[in-house]
Amino acid sequence: MRRYAVLLMLIISASAAFGCTSFIVGKKASTDGSVICTYNADDYGMFIGLCHYPAAKHAKGEMRKIFDWDTKEYHGEIPEAEETYNVIGNINEYQVTIAETTYGGRAEMVDTTGILDYGSLIYVALQRSKTAREAIHVMTTLVNKYGYCSEGETFTICDPNEAWIMEMMGMGPGSKKVVWVALRVPDNAICAHANQSRIGKFDMNDKENVLYSKDVIKYARKQGWFTGRDEDFSWKMAYAKPDFQGRRFCEARVWSFFRHFNDGFDRYLPWAMGVDPDAEDMPLWIVPNRKVSVQDIERCMRDHYEGTPLAIDSTDIGGGIWQMPYRPTPLTYTVDGNTYFNERPISTQQSGFSFVSQMRSWLPREIGGVLWFGNDDANMIAYTPIYCGNKVQPECYNTPGADAVTFSDKNAFWVCNWVSNMIYPRYSMMFPSLKEVRDSLEADYFDNQRTVEAKAMELYGSDKNAAIEYLNKYSNDKAQEMLTRWKSLAIYLIVKYNDMAIKPEENGVFKRTKTGNGERVVRPGFPESYARELVKATGDKYKLPE
Numbered sequence: 001m002r003r004y005a006v007l008l009m010l011i012i013s014a015s016a017a018f019g020c021t022s023f024i025v026g027k028k029a030s031t032d033g034s035v036i037c038t039y040n041a042d043d044y045g046m047f048i049g050l051c052h053y054p055a056a057k058h059a060k061g062e063m064r065k066i067f068d069w070d071t072k073e074y075h076g077e078i079p080e081a082e083e084t085y086n087v088i089g090n091i092n093e094y095q096v097t098i099a100e101t102t103y104g105g106r107a108e109m110v111d112t113t114g115i116l117d118y119g120s121l122i123y124v125a126l127q128r129s130k131t132a133r134e135a136i137h138v139m140t141t142l143v144n145k146y147g148y149c150s151e152g153e154t155f156t157i158c159d160p161n162e163a164w165i166m167e168m169m170g171m172g173p174g175s176k177k178v179v180w181v182a183l184r185v186p187d188n189a190i191c192a193h194a195n196q197s198r199i200g201k202f203d204m205n206d207k208e209n210v211l212y213s214k215d216v217i218k219y220a221r222k223q224g225w226f227t228g229r230d231e232d233f234s235w236k237m238a239y240a241k242p243d244f245q246g247r248r249f250c251e252a253r254v255w256s257f258f259r260h261f262n263d264g265f266d267r268y269l270p271w272a273m274g275v276d277p278d279a280e281d282m283p284l285w286i287v288p289n290r291k292v293s294v295q296d297i298e299r300c301m302r303d304h305y306e307g308t309p310l311a312i313d314s315t316d317i318g319g320g321i322w323q324m325p326y327r328p329t330p331l332t333y334t335v336d337g338n339t340y341f342n343e344r345p346i347s348t349q350q351s352g353f354s355f356v357s358q359m360r361s362w363l364p365r366e367i368g369g370v371l372w373f374g375n376d377d378a379n380m381i382a383y384t385p386i387y388c389g390n391k392v393q394p395e396c397y398n399t400p401g402a403d404a405v406t407f408s409d410k411n412a413f414w415v416c417n418w419v420s421n422m423i424y425p426r427y428s429m430m431f432p433s434l435k436e437v438r439d440s441l442e443a444d445y446f447d448n449q450r451t452v453e454a455k456a457m458e459l460y461g462s463d464k465n466a467a468i469e470y471l472n473k474y475s476n477d478k479a480q481e482m483l484t485r486w487k488s489l490a491i492y493l494i495v496k497y498n499d500m501a502i503k504p505e506e507n508g509v510f511k512r513t514k515t516g517n518g519e520r521v522v523r524p525g526f527p528e529s530y531a532r533e534l535v536k537a538t539g540d541k542y543k544l545p546e
Contacts, residue, residue, distance in 0.1 A: 019041070019042035019043045019101075019102065019195065019350070020039065020040060020041055020042050020043075020100065020101040020102065020194070020195060021038070021039075021040045021042070021101060021192070021193075021194040021195075021253050021301070021346050022037065022038055022039050022040075022099045022100065022101055022154070022156045022192065022193055022194070023036075023037065023038040023190065023191070023192045023257055023297055023300060023301070024036075024037045024038075024156055024158065024163045024165065024185050024190060024191040024192065024285075025037070025163070025190050025292050025297065026163050026185050026186055026187040026188055026189050026190065027160075027161065027163075027187050027361070028187040028188040029187070029188050029189055029190050029287070029288055029291065029292055030291060030292050030293065030294075031291040031292065031293040032293070032360070033360065033361070033362070034160070034294070034358045034359055034360045034368075035158050035159065035160055035161070035162070035163050035359040035360075035361075036292070036294060036297055036356065036357065036358055036359070037097055037099055037156045037158045037163065037356075037357050037359075038099065038297055038300075038301055038354075038355065038356045038357070039090060039099035039100070039156070039354065039355050039357075040301060040346065040347070040348070040351050040354045040378055041351060041352045041353050041354065042348050042350050042351050042352070043070075043350060043352055044329070044350045045404060046350070046352030046353075046404075047352065047402075047403055047404035047413060048352050048353055048413075049353070049375065049393065049397040049398045049399065049411075049412075049413065050088065050089050050353075050373060050386065050393045050394070050397035050398055051087070051088075051089060051123070052087065052088050052089075052390075052391070052392075052393050052398070053084065053086070053087040053123060053126070053127050054086055054391060055083075055084060055085050055086040055093065056083070056084050057082070057083055058080035058081060058082055058083070058084065060082075061079075062079070062080040063077040063078065063079055063080060064077060064078055064079070064080045064124070065077045066078060066115050066116060066117075066120050066124075067120070068117045068119070068120065068149075069117055069118070069119020069120050069122075069123075070117070070119060075114075075115045075116070075117065075120070075149065076115040076146070077115075078115060078116075078124075078142065078146050081127070081128045084127035084128060085126070085127055085128070085129075085130070086388075086389065086391060087123060087126045087127055088371065088386060088387075088388060088389075088390045088391075088393070089355060089371045089373055089386060090122065090126070090355060090357065090371065091126075091357055091359075091369050091371045091386075091388045092126045092127065092129070092388065093365060093366060093369075093388055093389050094129070094130045094131070094159065094365055094369075094388075095159055095160045095359040095360075095365050095368055095369035095388055096126060096129050096130065096131065096132060096134075096135055096157075096158070096159045097156070097157075097158045097159075097357040097359060097369075097371070098122045098125060098126055098135060098155060098156065098157050098158075099122075099155070099156040099355075099357075100118055100119075100122060100153055100154065100155050100156065101153075101154050101193050101194055101195045102118065102150070102151060102152070102153055102154075102195060103151075103152045103153070103154055103167075103193075103195050103196050103197045103240050103246070103250070104151045104152050104195075104240065105151060105152030105169050105197060105239045105240035106152075106169070106225075106239055106240070107151070108172060109151075109152070109169045109170050109171060109172055109239070110149065110150070110151050110170050110172075110173070111147050111148055111149055111170035111171065111172060111173055111174065111175050111176065111177075111178075112149060112173045113147055113149070113173055113174050113176070114143070114146065114147025114148045114149035114150075114170060114176065115146040115147050115149065116142055116143050116146055116147065116148055116149065117148075117149050117150045118148075118150040118153045118155075121139055121142065121143065121148070121150075122155070124138070124142065125138045125139045125142075130159075131159045131161075131162070132157045132158055132159040132162045132163070132164050133162065133164075135157050136157055136164060136166060136182050136211060139155070139157075139166075139168075140168075140178065140180055140213070143168070143170075143177075143178045144176070144177055144178060145176070146176065147170070147175070147176040147177075148168065148169075148170045148178050149170070150170075151169070151170075152167070152168070152169045152197060152239065152240050153167070153168050153169075154166070154167050154193040154197065154198060154199075155167070155168065156193070157182070158357070158359060159359060160359040160360055160361035160365075160368060160369070161361050162184055163184070163185040163187075163191070164182050164183065164184050164185065165182070165183055165185060165191055165193065165198070165199065165284070166180060166181070166182035166183075166211075167180065167181055167182075167197055167198075167199050167235060167236075167239075168180040169239055169240075171219060178213065179213045179215060179216045179219050179220075179239070180212065180213050180216065181199055181202055181210070181211070181212040181213070181216055181235050182210070182211040182212065183199060183202055183209065183210055183211075183284070184208075184209040184210070185285050186285065186287075188287050189285040189286060189287050189288075190257075190258070190261060190285060190286060190287075190288050190292060191284060191285035192253070192254040192257045192258065193254065194250045194251070194253035194254050194346070195246075195249070195250040196236075196240070196242050196246040196247070196250035196251050196254075197235065197236035197239065197240035197242070197246075198236065198251075198254070198284055199235040199236060199284060200234040200235060200236055200237065200281070200284065201231075201232065201233065201234050202235070204230065204231075216233075216235070217230055217233045220233070220238040220239065225238045225239070226238045243274075244274040244275065245274070246274075247271060247272060247273070247274035248272070248273060248274035248341070248343075248344075249331060249341075249344040250344070251271065251272055251274075251282065252272040252273075252274070252305070252310060252343070252344070253303075253344070253345065253346045254272075254282060255268055255269065255271070255272035255282060256272075256303050256305050256308065256310070256345070256346060257300050257303070257346065258282070258286055259308070260296075260300055260303075261286065261288035261289055261290065261292065262286055262288065262289055263289060265286075267280065268280060268281075268282045269308075269309065272310070273309075273310075294356055294358050294372065294446075295442075295446065297356050298356055298372065298378070298383055298442070300346065301346060301347065301354060301356065301378040301379075302346070302347045302378050302379040303345060303346040303347055304325035304326075304345040304346070304347055304379075305343060305345050306325075310343050310345075311325075312325040312326065312327065312342075312343050312345055313325055316533070317530070317533045317534075317537070318342070319427070320425055320427075320530075321426075321526060321527065321530050322425065322426045322427050322428040322429045322430075322527065322530075323427055323428040323527065323529070323530070324424055324425060324427040324428075325345070325347075325427065326348070326349050326424055326427075327342035327343065328342070329342070329350070331344055346378075347377055347378050347379040348377065349377055349420070349424065350377075351376060351377045351378060352375070352376075352413070353373065353374065353375050353376075353413075354373075354374050354376075354377070354378040354381065354383070355371050355372060355373045355374070355383070356371075356372040356383060357369070357370070357371050357372070358370045358371075358372065363453070363457075364457070364460055364464075364467075365388070365389075366387065366388060366389030366460075366464070366467065366468050366471070367387065367389075367453055367456050367457065367460065367467065367471065368388075369387065369388030369389075370385050370386065370387055370388070370449075371385075371386040371387075371388065372384070372385060372386075372445075373385075373386045373397070373479075374412070374416070375396075375397060375411075375412040375413040375416055376412075376413060376416035376417055376420055377420055380416060380419065380420035380423070380434065380438075381412075381416050381438070382437070382438045382441040382442050382445075382482050382486075383442060383445075384441075384445065384475070384478045384479045384482050385445055385449070385474075385475055385478060386475045386479075387468075387471040387472065387474075387475055389468040389471065389472070390468075390471065390472040390475055390476075391468070391472060392472055392476065393476075394475065394476040394479035394480055395410060395476075395480065396410060396411060396412040396415075396479050396480055396482070396483040397412055397479060399411035399412075402414060409487065410483070412479070412482070412483055412486075415483055415486050415487055415490065416486060418490050419434065419486055419489055419490050419493065420434075422490070422493050422494075423493070426497065426500070428527060429497060429500075429502070429524065430493060430496075430497055433489070433492065433493060433496065434489065434493075437485060437486075437489050441482060441485065445478060452471070452474055455470065456470055456471050495510065496510075500523075501521035501522060501523050501524075502521060502522040502523075502524060503518060503519070503521050503522075504519050504520075504521070504522060
């Protein structure tokens with residue numbers, strides 16, 4: 001009973017938070033032929049670093065305990081696989097990457113007796129799969145035997161050759177079964193999901209690119225949720241029909257991603273706005289108007305609807321004096337009996353971690369897979385490279401003693417949050433300083449990538465383990481250097497912007513007077529747009545008499 005109550009609380013909180021965003025890029029849609037996928041793990045109170053599961057051999061009869069990924073509650077146990085693979089973060093040594101977003105769907109479909117939750121399922125599958133297809137088989141086989149206790153989930157499942165989107169739901173308490181469907185994203189296409197079920201109709205005759213449970217339609221018929229012809233069956237319309245919130249808070253993020261790579265995508269703005277019930281629905285994937293790079297995708301992970309009607313900027317006073325493109329949560333609030341809402345962009349303050357995974361088939365697998373990783377809001381961090389063969393995490397992403405209520409200046413989550421939470425309320429004033437550091441670090445990582453990997457390839461030819469260790473050390477060094485630079489940034493921001501004024505600099509050095517004092521500060525006052533809004537709100541209350 002306690003577990004059921006906890007699960008209901010999770011369903012309510014997940015629906016309110018609308019957490020997580022995931023993008024997918026096929027290998028022929030990317031600039032270099034890599035498969036790319038992403039994940040913003042967005043959940044208030046989340047504290048998590050870079051996980052690691054070492055490769056291992058397991059004796060027959062050995063069992064694995066399953067603890068809920070979110071709550072850490074013990075669910076039960078399943079048999080271990082004979083062999084498991086090295087996993088660092090959300091990528092394994094074969095470059096298989098798995099991400100997710102929760103969409104909820106019909107609450108009565110949740111199997112409260114199941115052992116496997118969505119998070120545990122991801123990391124078990126990563127330890128047991130050499131390809132995306134194998135991961136799909138592992139995941140669906142396990143939940144049909146041991147039960148799936150999470151609500152409706154969309155999974156990104158990729159390897160260096162294929163990209164898949166899969167949606168899954170339980171079949172009610174005690175069922176120990178799921179319904180699911182998985183579609184291969186075309187190699188020349190990009191796809192996305194963000195807390196709203198996205199799979200509609202699918203070709204049940206395409207056995208190569210479409211996989212599904214045998215009762216995916218039969219179960220919906222049995223429940224009275226679908227009565228048409230099989231070929232007209234739509235997964236999302238049967239199991240998770242999009243409402244206003246599903247479109248405005250979730251699908252709008254997908255729309256904002258797609259519009260960067262399709263000149264005419266504003267045709268789907270009415271769908272993203274969520275109001276018009278007859279609006280044209282968006283496609284599940286699109287062919288981009290240009291090749292997409294890892295850097296492009298990192299920029300998209302930092303999106304706040306800039307340049308669109310949904311932009312979170314200085315158009316209203318919600319962003320405060322310095323035009324913060326963030327809003328407090330929960331997303332809805334009530335004033336005088338009326339309910340209002342805030343926009344929910346891709347980049348959000350509650351991100352626990354973020355990654356962009358780069359998977360390349362033409363390189364040795366331990367060199368081809370890179371997880372560009374950061375702990376905090378994607379807009380506020382520099383993604384550092386983590387190679388998929390790594391076996392030791394950097395201290396900053398796996399810090400002893402640090403947790404959700406214990407600050408540590410050795411921990412990336414806390415140092416990055418220290419900086420970002422200084423900047424949020426004075427965004428337009430202070431963010432350019434962070435952006436300069438962030439972009440400089442990332443440019444350095446990408447400039448180094450070819451040289452570093454050439455060295456790794458040279459080592460790989462004679463000593464594979466030496467190449468893996470070299471990349472592991474490089475990854476850890478870059479992460480720790482980032483942490484050092486971020487600490488310096490924190491101190492710089494305190495000095496530079498103290499008391500809402502700005503200390504002048506020259507050539508990167510704070511200016512002093514002839515007598516050695518700090519040079520007179522600049523007092524910028526209100527930005528003009530905010531000053532106008534303030535006068536509208538206060539009238540002549542603060543007007544100087546003539």
